[in-house]
Each structure stands twice: as structure tokens, then as C-alpha cells.
């Protein structure tokens with residue numbers, strides 16, 4: 395009996411991604427899978443689609459998109475026995491890179507057909523109004539979140555990662571660099587920006603937190619101590635060179651529970667805007683299974 399599988403796809407992501415999805419679907423059918431596709435109609439819809447599929451006992455729900463879509467599908471599957479699959483069709487695909495999930499449709503389909511799973515430990519951010527947000531890769535507060543909040547989606551669809559570079563250059567002269575207070579398992583730390591990471595990588599293949607692994611519990615918290623344009627330029631230049639974790643003014647701490655405070659400071663989770671501080675971050679109540687190579 396072929397394995398049932400729901401593929402959750404964001405049609406707003408463009409015709410090129412639809413073509414890559416169709417190629418993957420053909421290959422999946424060829425290796426005995428029975429994929430059904432559900433298109434999202436709006437932001438947040440992937441949570442509902444995944445939750446409904448899990449209630450119906452679908453064994454695997456595949457997020458066909460980037461980290462934002464993966465986080466929404468993971469949110470919908472939380473607490474169920476349905477495994478999360480990934481077809482990396484996003485702009486940065488950080489979780490897929492982290493776990494070695496291939497981008498090419500043929501190889502990605504083969505991974506789903508094998509169905510080997512690992513445990514994934516998502517993070518859960520709680521806002522002051524009680525709203526909760528699940529994330530699989532990272533939550534950023536401060537400068538990188540300002541970039542995400544003000545990023546133009548049409549530009550991102552048109553030029554991909556270049557849109558982040560463009561927006562970073564636009565934010566540098568105008569971002570306020572308001573101070574952030576991080577409380578990591580009770581230790582108080584001050585920073586200009588903070589990234590609470592589940593994984594090693596950031597913004598693609600760039601090294602942020604050596605030793606971090608989304609298959610393990612806990613968080614690596616990168617504290618960017620220095621404020622201002624010059625510091626932001628140093629951090630931005632060190633990232634693609636792989637030097638960020640060793641850079642003066644960057645400290646990485648490990649913890650299980652993180653509280654971030656900073657009046658009006660923007661937050662982003664898995665590359666999507668996630669309101670403002672304060673937030674409290676802890677492990678999601680239950681780990682989940684993810685299909686891996």
C-alpha cells in the first residue's frame with residue numbers, strides 16, 4: 395500500500411516553485427508514494443492544513459517551501475504522531491541545509507520515500523499577550539528582525555537572498571539599535587541584537603552557532619553586544635566568511651529558557667515577522683519526528 399502523504403504548498407511563492415513541486419511529485423509517484431497537494435490560501439493556513447491531516451492520521455505531512463512554511467506545518471503537527479517532511483523550495487532553506495535534506499527534487503523525493511525519521515526539538519516563543527509561536531530554526535530580536543519586518547516580498551520573489559542584502563543596507567542607517575536584555579536560564583545579559591538558534595546555520599549555509607543541532611534540546615543564544623552601524627557592518631561582513639562565532643562583540647551561550655526584553659524591539663521567527671519583544675522562549679511541549687536522509 396503506497397504511503398499517504400500531504401504536501402502543503404504556498405502558491406504565492408511563484409510559478410518556478412510550482413514547476414519544481416510538480417517535478418518532485420512525478421518522482422514521488424514513481425517511487426511508490428501517494429502524495430496529495432494542498433495549496434495554502436493565506437499566511438497561517440499551513441498550520442490548519444497540517445493539523446487536519448494529523449487528525450485524519452496522515453503519516454507524513456510535507457512542507458514544500460522555506461523555513462516559514464516548515465514552521466507552520468510543524469506547528470500544526472505538534473503533539474501528534476504525524477512526521478514532518480521537507481521539500482526545500484524556499485529562499486534560504488536553513489533547516490534543510492542543517493539536516494542535509496537535498497534541494498534537488500529527485501533526491502528530496504527519495505528521502506521522503508525512504509521515510510527515515512529523526513527527533514526534532516522546536517522552540518516555542520510566548521508573547522506578552524499569551525500568543526504562542528513555534529519555530530524550528532531560530533528567533534531573532536533587534537537588527538535582523540528589523541530587516542525581516544521591512545523586507546519587500548515581491549523583491550524577495552524576484553531576486554531571492556539579494557533582497558536581504560538590500561534591506562540590510564537600507565536598515566543600517568535608520569535602525570535605532572535599542573538595547574535588549576536577555577535572561578538565559580536566569581543569567582542576565584545585555585546586547586544590541588540577539589539570535590536564539592536551534593541550529594548551527596543562519597541565512598543559508600553561514601555558520602552562526604557551532605555545536606547547535608535542532609535534533610537536540612536547548613538553544614544557542616548569540617548575543618551581538620555592540621550597537622550602531624559600524625558594528626552591524628562588522629557582523630554582516632563576518633557572517634559569509636564564517637567568522638561570526640569568533641568575532642569580538644559576539645558571545646554564544648547555551649540555555650534551555652530565554653527571556654528577551656526591549657521596548658518595541660522587533661522579533662522574527664524562521665524568517666517571518668514575529669511581533670515585538672518581550673518574548674519568553676522554551677522548548678515546545680513535545681519533540682516531533684522529521685524525515686531526514
Ligand SMILES: Nc1ncnc2c1ncn2[C@@H]1O[C@H](COP(=O)(O)OP(=O)(O)OP(=O)(O)O)[C@@H](O)[C@H]1O
Pocket residue numbers: 403404405406407434435436437438439458459460461462463464466483484485486487488664665666
Ligand atoms: N497563500 C499564501 N499567501 C501569502 N503568504 C503565504 C501563503 N502561504 C504561506 N504564506 C506565508 O509565506 C511565508 C514565506 O514562505 P516560505 O517560508 O515557504 O518561503 P521563503 O520565505 O521564500 O523561504 P525561506 O524561509 O527559506 O526564506 C510563510 O511563512 C507563510 O506564512
